[in-house]
Amino acid sequence: xxxxxxxxxxxxxxxxxxxxxxxxxxxxxxxxxxxxxxxxxxxxxxxxxxxxxxxxxxxxxxxxxxxxxxxxxxxxxxxxxx
Amino acid sequence: xxxxxxxxxxxxxxxxxxxxxxxxxxxxxxxxxxxxxxxxxxxxxxxxxxxxxxxxxxxxxxxxxxxxxxxxxxxxxxxxxxxxxxxxxxxxxxxxxxxxxxxxxxxxxxxxxxxxxxxxxxxxxxxxxxxxxxxxxxxxxxxxxxxxxxxxxxxxxxxxxxxxxxxxxxxxxxxxxxxxxxxxxxxxxxxxxxxxxxxxxxxxxxxxxxxxxxxxxxxxxxxxxxxxxxxxxxxxxxxxxxxxxxxxxxxxxxxxxxxxxxxxxxxxxxxxxxxxxxxxxxxxxxxxxxxxxxxxxxxxxxxxxxxxxxxxxxxxxxxxxxxxxxxxxxxxxxxxxxxxxxxxxxxxxxxxxxxxxxxxxxxxxxxxxxxxxxxxxxxxxxxx
Ligand SMILES: Cc1cc2nc3c(=O)[nH]c(=O)nc-3n(C[C@H](O)[C@H](O)[C@H](O)COP(=O)(O)OP(=O)(O)OC[C@H]3O[C@@H](n4cnc5c(N)ncnc54)[C@H](O)[C@@H]3O)c2cc1C
Numbered sequence: 117x118x119x120x121x122x123x124x125x126x127x128x129x130x131x132x133x134x135x136x137x138x139x140x141x142x143x144x145x146x147x148x149x150x151x152x153x154x155x156x157x158x159x160x161x162x163x164x165x166x167x168x169x170x171x172x173x174x175x176x177x178x179x180x181x182x183x184x185x186x187x188x189x190x191x192x193x194x195x196x197x198x
Numbered sequence: 199x200x201x202x203x204x205x206x207x208x209x210x211x212x213x214x215x216x217x218x219x220x221x222x223x224x225x226x227x228x229x230x231x232x233x234x235x236x237x238x239x240x241x242x243x244x245x246x247x248x249x250x251x252x253x254x255x256x257x258x259x260x261x262x263x264x265x266x267x268x269x270x271x272x273x274x275x276x277x278x279x280x281x282x283x284x285x286x287x288x289x290x291x292x293x294x295x296x297x298x299x300x301x302x303x304x305x306x307x308x309x310x311x312x313x314x315x316x317x318x319x320x321x322x323x324x325x326x327x328x329x330x331x332x333x334x335x336x337x338x339x340x341x342x343x344x345x346x347x348x349x350x351x352x353x354x355x356x357x358x359x360x361x362x363x364x365x366x367x368x369x370x371x372x373x374x375x376x377x378x379x380x381x382x383x384x385x386x387x388x389x390x391x392x393x394x395x396x397x398x399x400x401x402x403x404x405x406x407x408x409x410x411x412x413x414x415x416x417x418x419x420x421x422x423x424x425x426x427x428x429x430x431x432x433x434x435x436x437x438x439x440x441x442x443x444x445x446x447x448x449x450x451x452x453x454x455x456x457x458x459x460x461x462x463x464x465x466x467x468x469x470x471x472x473x474x475x476x477x478x479x480x481x482x483x484x485x486x487x488x489x490x491x492x493x494x495x496x497x498x499x500x501x502x503x504x505x506x507x508x509x510x511x512x513x514x515x516x517x518x519x520x521x522x523x524x525x526x527x528x529x530x531x532x533x534x535x536x537x538x539x540x541x542x543x544x545x546x547x548x549x550x551x552x553x554x555x556x557x558x559x560x561x562x563x564x565x566x567x568x569x570x571x572x573x574x575x576x577x578x579x580x581x582x
Contacts, residue, residue: 129465129493132474135529135549137495138362140398144495146422147357151466174393 128156134163157197168192203303207237210489210503211309217511217580219270238282252338310455312490321426326448347384348444360498367536374538390421469493534566
């Protein structure tokens, strides 16, 4: 189910997580999402569907909200907020 | 005359300044260009060696040298109040130092590094030893000398932190050291990490976690530490776990330098927004960012800074000369991973290719020690 991004939500950071990084997509996201204030969101760009599913499952478990999921070419974009 | 200012003379700032000097020696000698390194300290600390100090593999005295001795003679170096940057102002192409002087630049390279914010986790500073801090690494060495068994917890407070593989290394070196001292049977080692598993990259995690299992190391993850009780020696997590310990070794939360926050040029944790390919600061094409300072989702490691230095030095030199090809960073990282006090493996990867560590061996351990030794004479001086 998709929830519309509220106009008031500001993207605090766009994270390009398509490449390899030591903390991995979840590690990178966990650090950044803890920082956001109410009204802010993080846009994560992910390189494959399996990673997107991991991110959505992890975020849901941690109590973050998925405000948007979309495709961008070969990538998957997920917008998350607290 | 074109002026290149490098803020921060740690691993990244030193290598990139030396590499630029070696790329445009004539321009520097003729006074057509100038490279200036600004650092508050005149000492250079080789932090990777701090990890080996507690295990008696590294003499701490060898980890500190005079920055002037490492810098190419063509590079100007200002330190103390003259080198401590209090404001970075990309809109006006200036940086201000603590002595009140405003320095203008044609190209700026920000290399102010990552720093520990212990106080983010109440009790951490009082209860946890950390090789990420020079003094704490020395204290940990003493504590390990006196250790006679019990529970040791290894903790990573927050991601990202510098040298992402180092917590695994500390754990495996500890395990090996305790085995060699005959204390392993009397010790439980517990590894706690903020996300599932023991490391963020799946291919590496899968190999390393097997080694942890073989060595009887207990893993609790995800474990996001909220506070540590120094009196009762208990570490608590957001997930509701409580771990009682006799000795705790950890990685405190990291942030970018204070001057980044004071100048209003970073994100909420003072990391500077950086293009992951060009290494230019977002919206400021004559400002480059290198090493731990960037917000790029990549390892904060000396080797990362070394790889990045080729791109920045090449592009700055070519822009000064008005010729040549532009290079881009492919996300290359190389890290040795100690798997004991005489064995190691490594990971080598970039944005496109995930790493799979080879079987641990003495050869890679030797490589790790050599890499550290050659830092002063080869890597820092940008000889290769
Ligand atoms: C325990 C440990 C083990 C590690 N192991 C490895 C390893 O095996 N391999 C590896 O590749 N990396 C390793 N690293 C990581 C490596 O040390 C860092 O990634 C590296 O030091 C980053 O370089 P840097 O220049 O970005 O930051 P730093 O080396 O921290 O330098 C930053 C510099 O900026 C200066 N500075 C800050 N603020 C100001 C200011 N306002 N004005 C002027 N100067 C300022 C500081 O004085 C400092 O000299 C390890 C780190 C630790 C702590």
